[in-house]
Amino acid sequence: MFLIVSSVFAVLMAVFIVFVRLKATSKPVDAKKVILPPFFMATGFLMFVFPVFRVTWSEAAEAFLVGCVFSLFLIKTSNFEKRGEAIYLKRSKGFVVILIALFLIRMGMKQFFGHYISVGETSGLFFIVAFGMILPWRFAMYFKFKKVKATS
Template sequence: MGHVFPLNLQLAATLGTLFMALMVIFLRLRASNKPTNAKKILMPPIGMSTGFLMFVFPPFRIPFTWGLTAFVTGTLLFALPLIRTSRFEVGKDGQIYLKRSKAFILILFALLIIRMGAHEYIEQFITLEQTAGLFFTLAFGMLLPWRIMMYLKYKKLKENTPVTETK
């Protein structure tokens, strides 16, 4: 017996990626209304790093050079614009906030469109699982350097400003 709506894994993966990316953008916008701290900056790459467990399963494995290329691409193409547009400011309450930037939101949307287009193209040549592993590595290559640089900027501002730490 067939399904009323046949399951298309590639379409489901694309829609899932789009939904998650839009959620991240929405959460980033809301985060600028609350004070930040080192934990809030550093936990996302730590939490995301558990995703590398996917490579324990053979269908997700990719050659090391593919992974390295994806990580470096994430760093150079995706992280650098985010690093340049991520700024902190001290609020009236003496706490540190991520300053909202119109360019930051535009960059997030542009990166999303580039990533989705590349994903659609590359998945024609390799398996869906390998595509997932490749783009996870690319995303981690974006997130890790961006968050490290955010932390360094936060730390420098915190050292130069008497700040009340948030919970």
């Protein structure tokens, strides 16, 4: 039952993220909007205070590296453009497709690994995968943002 509820919640979150991301292309971006999300997400590491979520360091490193590999696709499809004096995120059809594909891959991996490790450990690992995706993606976006901003 928990697996079904968490999967439905994950689908709703994915749809929400796609809509937020598409709406973000209509508003100017600044450096804070690009770089702050990983810092906000980092508060999620507090889950590891509770033993049920803890994983080994090697598992955490593997999960983080998987997230970094996934982030390459997000980095490739996230670009900025200057309109007047403001900088905007370019809308990319590929981004939505990649976001959905990554979501489906993560759900498949979650279903697979959920049979072998506890729900808490699975949650911890997939949080680390998500953090491994957002951290390099946002840093790459920041450098792309700075490059576009410098071309004034």
